[in-house]
Each structure stands twice: as structure tokens, then as C-alpha cells.
Amino acid sequence: MRIPILKLHDCLLVSIQWELDDQTALQFQEDLLHKIHETSARGVVIDFTSIDFIDSFIAKVLGDVISMSRLMGAKVVITGIQPAVAITLIELGIHLEEVITALDLEKGLEKLQRELGD
């Protein structure tokens, strides 16, 4: 299974709607970085609305992919983080301090477009 990555103008949209297994998470990491490179995307919105639990491995992979995307020059917005996911991330020391957050996909996309100066 692979997670579809949608391109909308100069942004990529990803919605993670089901619990990820380790292989899918790693595949997603690779796919997202390739897609940023391939499309010259300036921003990425990753929506976690439907995820109410993540384990430590997945949390680390997601933290990494966000840092990697930033390194490649894409602004990252994460949306819809639920309480248990926020707890797991912080407990694992994944603070994502420079990441923009928003309540849902629409608001995330708006914030991203403001940041990108559109």
C-alpha cells in the first residue's frame, strides 16, 4: 500500500486516513521526498485528522519526513493532530517546532498559501 500524494498548484496534499504500518510509512517518506523533487513543490500539507494513535516508529518516520521536506525547501503544514498523537510526538521528543499547524486541511492550505505569499 502507498499513500497517494496530490499536487495542487505548487503544494502537495497528503491525507493519512488509516493507521500506517512500518513499510507504508517508509514508502511514504521516500515517495513524498521524490514528489517534492519532481514537482518542485513549495509546500506540503499533511493531514492526520483520521489518525487517533501512532506508535513510536511511525512517529519517528513522520518527524523525519517533515524535517527532510523542510531541508529540501518545502514548507510543511500538519493538520488535524489528535490528542493521543500530540502526546506521543511530544513524549518522543518530536516537537516539530518550526512546523506550521492547523485544525484541518482547508485551514492548513490557507495558512500555507499565506506563508508562501500567494
Added chain:
Amino acid sequence: MRIPILKLHDCLLVSIQWELDDQTALQFQEDLLHKIHETSARGVVIDFTSIDFIDSFIAKVLGDVISMSRLMGAKVVITGIQPAVAITLIELGIHLEEVITALDLEKGLEKLQRELGD
């Protein structure tokens, strides 16, 4: 595997990026109709850009889900249909005459928003 369905304002976005198996296609049909009901979406964009081949079962399921979505009151736009997919659809008698089509996701979303009068 299930196909994520993204909600953006009053539209739903779906990008089908890998060949569907029969079970996934049927699950997608059910998920999309539920999501239209749940979100009161007025429009749906389904992007096929990455699909270069579909078999007759999948074509029928997709044709059906498009007709069903219309019945439920959502305008459907399909985007990125590749030559082989267009051939399969027409050969199977799935003409999708009342469906709006566009080259890619961005253009599809623009057409849909014009149609919806936004």
C-alpha cells in the same frame, strides 16, 4: 487498502495513484458515497493521472460510483484519463457523458468550482 478521500471546502478530492484491485475498488465506492453523505459535498474530483490501465471490472465500478455520486447530488469531475483508460471505458460502453473532464487535478477543481458557482 483504502483510498483516502480529502475534503476541501465543499468538494472531495480523490487521487487514484495505483492499480486498484477489485476489493479496493468496491471499498472506494462505498467510502466515497458515505463521505458525500457525511460531508454534504457538492462536488467530487477523481484524478486518474497515474493510472495507465484498468480492467473491465474496475471500469464498471468506477462508472457506477460516478453515476451514484451524481444521483446523490454531487457534481463529478474526472481528470487525467490516459489513452488506454479512455479506450477501455468507451469499449465497455461507459461513456460518462454528463461528467465534466479535465486534464489535471488543478484544472478539474477550477472547472468544478465554476460549475458550482463559487
